[in-house]
Amino acid sequence: MSTASRPARSRVAHELKLRTVTVRAVTDLTAHLRRVTLTGAALEDFASVGPTDHIKLFLADPSTGLVHLPDGNGGVTPPGGASVRRDMTPRAFRPDSASGGPELDLDVVVHEQADTPDGPLAVWIDTVRPGDSVSFVGPRGSKLVPEGYARAVVAADETALPSVARWLELLDPTMDVLVLAEVQGPGEEAYLDGLRPGVEVRWLHRGDAAPGASSVLAEAFAELGAIDADTFVWVGGEATSLVPVRRHLRRDLGLPAAQAEVQGYWRRGVGDYDHHAPIDPSDPD
Ligand SMILES: Cc1cc2nc3c(=O)[nH]c(=O)nc-3n(C[C@H](O)[C@H](O)[C@H](O)COP(=O)(O)OP(=O)(O)OC[C@H]3O[C@@H](n4cnc5c(N)ncnc54)[C@H](O)[C@@H]3O)c2cc1C
Structure with a gap:
């Protein structure tokens, strides 16, 4: 499809x-x-x-x-x-x-x-x-999970890991799912245990970098390369660090907004972040 x-x-x-x-x-x-x-x-x-x-x-x-x-x-x-x-x-x-x-x-x-x-x-x-x-x-x-995809890539920092857990539970069990999870270190890695048989989780450690100041998610997406039309992508996390991720998905790979959703959950240095604001003001949806 x-x-x-x-x-x-x-x-x-x-x-x-x-x-x-x-x-x-x-x-x-x-x-x-x-x-x-x-x-x-x-x-x-x-x-x-x-x-x-x-x-x-x-x-x-x-x-x-x-x-x-x-x-x-x-x-x-x-x-x-x-x-x-x-x-x-x-x-x-x-x-x-x-x-x-x-x-x-x-x-x-x-x-x-x-x-x-x-x-x-x-x-x-x-x-x-x-x-x-x-x-x-x-x-x-509630926005329900998308229909008609064979695969999903779900990516997040710690604030969006609860959403990732829900994606793993709610996505159709026949779909192949890859999770890219930015965390400070191995201390978070038990969080997704046991939620979905067969899921591949890549834990991306930002180490000493401050939350929201790491490029590990952008680098992980660059390493994935092309994403086909049967793969749904959802990304949630710190808004500024997700700008290059969104540009890669939408501009470099040409994925439409319905196939690649990138959602800011907080913004470094900003209190009470409005998650309805475009994360990339130069290219709002
Ligand atoms: C749809 C949605 C769902 C969310 N779900 C969750 C959830 O399940 N669990 C969860 O923990 N968060 C979740 N968040 C994120 C959470 O709402 C924000 O992190 C929120 O800004 C934290 O509020 P605060 O009062 O601690 O800080 P604020 O008053 O908003 O900000 C004060 C300072 O703290 C910084 N800051 C805010 N959050 C973080 C952070 N995580 N790490 C480091 N610095 C930070 C800000 O940049 C600012 O400098 C969600 C956000 C959205 C939009």
Whole structure:
């Protein structure tokens, strides 16, 4: 099937509502990924069926320590200050968990930020404890996995590894999947264990380079060479470092936007990065 004849990824809309839940557990998964398991009746009709879904977590304003919640629609600035929110991937949802009631896992990067103050999510993941309360909205909708491809290349840094895990679970089991994963070092490599039989994972160590300041993903794509029309590509991670990756896929290899999606999840030196902004302003979609 040619790329032009493949349907775009289907979308499913979800009711957008504010949910307030309780932290049931906090678990270190790898050297830099910590899982927060949430529970509560507010999760009962939660739904997330796409690999790139995200929720918006309401966090304390670092300057006041206060959490400002929006109204029930999730969109209105409340009295007393603007809401502070950060995007997170709903990693796993269990409507009937073994511990009782619904559970939602969020896997958060514990990032060391030497040059700027910690952001609200970094503060939260350092201090969150079982019994804490937290609120979120979303996902607003789910973009389903694409159909009609024989293979996929899925690439990410640590922030998008939860999405990669969801891609591995949701992609058709007959597809061959290659993962390119940028991480600081071997301490993260257990994260994708056991998720998909036969998957090839290339762990790319950036070593002493700061997060977002490494070219290991761009180099790995250059080494792959040509990518045929039967291979879907998804890349998520630090926006500036993904500009050369996107240029390679879209300009050098000529892959259309529907076949090669490149998504900025954060931008080095920028707080509250807007992931809807084009990662390459000189060549927006
Ligand atoms: C769709 C989507 C899904 C996401 N899913 C996840 C997820 O499941 N888990 C997850 O951990 N993150 C995820 N992210 C990324 C997360 O939202 C950002 O990293 C967020 O900016 C972190 O917020 P903060 O409050 O710590 O820092 P901010 O206040 O946003 O930024 C403060 C400083 O920290 C830097 N910074 C931000 N993130 C990092 C990082 N990871 N490493 C080093 N420096 C950083 C910024 O460049 C800035 O200098 C997702 C982002 C998107 C768009």
